[in-house]
Amino acid sequence: MTAATHDAHHEHHDHGPAKGFMRWVTTTNHKDIGTLYLVTALIMFFVGGAMALIIRLELFEPGMQWVDPLFFNQMTTLHALIMVFGAVMPAFVGLANWMIPMMIGAPDMALPRMNNWSFWILPFAFALLASTLFMEGGAPAAGWTLYPPLVLQGGNHLPFAIFSVHLLGMSSIMGAINIIVTVFNMRAPGMTLMKLPMFVWTWVITAFLLIAVMPVFAGAVTMLLTDKYFGTSFFNAAGGGDPVLYQHLFWFFGHPEVYIMILPSFGVISQIIPTFARKPLFGYSSMVYATASIGLLSFIVWAHHQYTVGMPLAGELYFTYATMLIAVPTGVKVFNWISTMWKGAMTFETPMLFAIAFVVLFTMGGFTGLMMSISPADLQYHDTYFIVAHFHYVLVPGAVFALFAGTYYWLPKWTGHKYDERLGQLHFWLSTISVNVLFFPQHFVGLAGMPRRIPDYAVQFAEFNAMSSAGAFVFGFSQLIFVYVVIKAIKGGEKASSEVWEGAENHGLEWHLPSPPPYHTWTEAPAPELILDKH
Numbered sequence: 001m002t003a004a005t006h007d008a009h010h011e012h013h014d015h016g017p018a019k020g021f022m023r024w025v026t027t028t029n030h031k032d033i034g035t036l037y038l039v040t041a042l043i044m045f046f047v048g049g050a051m052a053l054i055i056r057l058e059l060f061e062p063g064m065q066w067v068d069p070l071f072f073n074q075m076t077t078l079h080a081l082i083m084v085f086g087a088v089m090p091a092f093v094g095l096a097n098w099m100i101p102m103m104i105g106a107p108d109m110a111l112p113r114m115n116n117w118s119f120w121i122l123p124f125a126f127a128l129l130a131s132t133l134f135m136e137g138g139a140p141a142a143g144w145t146l147y148p149p150l151v152l153q154g155g156n157h158l159p160f161a162i163f164s165v166h167l168l169g170m171s172s173i174m175g176a177i178n179i180i181v182t183v184f185n186m187r188a189p190g191m192t193l194m195k196l197p198m199f200v201w202t203w204v205i206t207a208f209l210l211i212a213v214m215p216v217f218a219g220a221v222t223m224l225l226t227d228k229y230f231g232t233s234f235f236n237a238a239g240g241g242d243p244v245l246y247q248h249l250f251w252f253f254g255h256p257e258v259y260i261m262i263l264p265s266f267g268v269i270s271q272i273i274p275t276f277a278r279k280p281l282f283g284y285s286s287m288v289y290a291t292a293s294i295g296l297l298s299f300i301v302w303a304h305h306q307y308t309v310g311m312p313l314a315g316e317l318y319f320t321y322a323t324m325l326i327a328v329p330t331g332v333k334v335f336n337w338i339s340t341m342w343k344g345a346m347t348f349e350t351p352m353l354f355a356i357a358f359v360v361l362f363t364m365g366g367f368t369g370l371m372m373s374i375s376p377a378d379l380q381y382h383d384t385y386f387i388v389a390h391f392h393y394v395l396v397p398g399a400v401f402a403l404f405a406g407t408y409y410w411l412p413k414w415t416g417h418k419y420d421e422r423l424g425q426l427h428f429w430l431s432t433i434s435v436n437v438l439f440f441p442q443h444f445v446g447l448a449g450m451p452r453r454i455p456d457y458a459v460q461f462a463e464f465n466a467m468s469s470a471g472a473f474v475f476g477f478s479q480l481i482f483v484y485v486v487i488k489a490i491k492g493g494e495k496a497s498s499e500v501w502e503g504a505e506n507h508g509l510e511w512h513l514p515s516p517p518p519y520h521t522w523t524e525a526p527a528p529e530l531i532l533d534k535h
């Protein structure tokens, strides 16, 4: 009913999108910009994924077979930079653009022209980064952390990489400002802060993290630039500087950055589990406070990445205890998700499958994180494949699975068509099995001492590495199913109702809009009775 009145209201002043390519260049529409972000992220996921497969190909067996060590290091560096800044972050910004206005009953983002800029900076930033591959000496090869002195010993790709980071940071900050302004100013009447859907809450907190830490990263890399080209010695011990200073600056950005990638995932999962358990989210307000606590704690734990630099004992102790504290609010979240499922009338469509796998596998990544937070233990784990296993568990069956879950969940809303459920489930099972074959053995080789970021290794690590590489190829190729399912749903298929999922209207405003929603939605605020007390 609301959908119908809503449509009738805008017969005269509604205008559809412009036609052709210029539609996408000049668009200020949150749905268009959301689509641009999501498509870009998907392309970058495959670019970064191809690099990962080059890495795993070389590591399939001991010895050097396919690439030389310098190129191998360029691949580990670019793979990480592209996955973090090109795939995971833009994908979540895409979800935010599509969903936040529809979820809070706003007609668009608050700053639509800036929104256009936030997106269109990205292709230039990625072009700069990719151009380094074709330069003399190749792309940056010192790891995504860009540690000096190593990074300063590379070629003249550094200014390109740094300028790319500046642009990416500008884009992120503009996107973050937009989200905060939208949520604080454009909520429908009656949508108080404590009624916001969890996805919106997690994004608001993420946006504050972005604004706080992107400038730190931009500053740190600018200091690298002046060290290399303008004779400063910020990180050069011979000139009175200190390379460890860079590590502090990097990780003051870097640890919040990992939460920038996981908090919106928590939001997506907190939308999906209640829908498929057909219950409101258990412990909504504790979810909000837990997310905020994780956000705050993420600023005070950074040096757990640097236990091996020789910091004072007090520092080791402090960072150990502070890091362990994060397990408390994280535990609250996992408890609440499980309690939401408890005695729920659950069904297991693809979004729910990915959400459940997220809860199980992200928690495993959290547990290895706790092991590493203990500084004396981490002296053993640091810079081994154990670290690689940890962060891939939180990022792949964590953040990336949340992105899959969210895409399957909202795809019928976006396209107006149901996706192919059978293929969705095939994608789920192939991904979930292969991701564990890929990353679980890395715990063992890591504990046995295999270092990270190396193209060759001792023969005793051969079996587990072969397994890992086999898992990687299955995982990589399974993602083609995902692309096929998405394209198929865009092109046609069974019509989706506005509710899409049984009972979804009890789980958010977006399910009161038609599927697909018209180009402009909530040009009139939703009726107050539609705003939920409980999600």
Ligand code: HEM
Pocket (backbone or CB within 6 Å): 145, 258, 259, 261, 262, 304, 305, 306, 323, 324, 326, 327, 330, 365, 366, 367, 368, 369, 370, 372, 373, 378, 381, 382, 383, 387, 390, 391, 394, 395, 398, 399
């Ligand atoms: C319970 C929560 C977590 C704890 C206690 C934790 C702890 C740690 C520690 C101590 C390290 C450094 C280990 C070393 O290098 O020796 C580390 C590395 C890392 N963690 Fe976590 N972590 C947690 C959650 C996460 C999440 C949610 C993400 C991302 C979504 C993440 C991503 C990473 C990454 C990318 C690295 C490696 C960075 C690098 O050296 O390149 N972690 N974690």
Ligand SMILES: [Cu+2]
Pocket (backbone or CB within 6 Å): 254, 255, 258, 301, 302, 304, 305
């Ligand atoms: Cu950290």
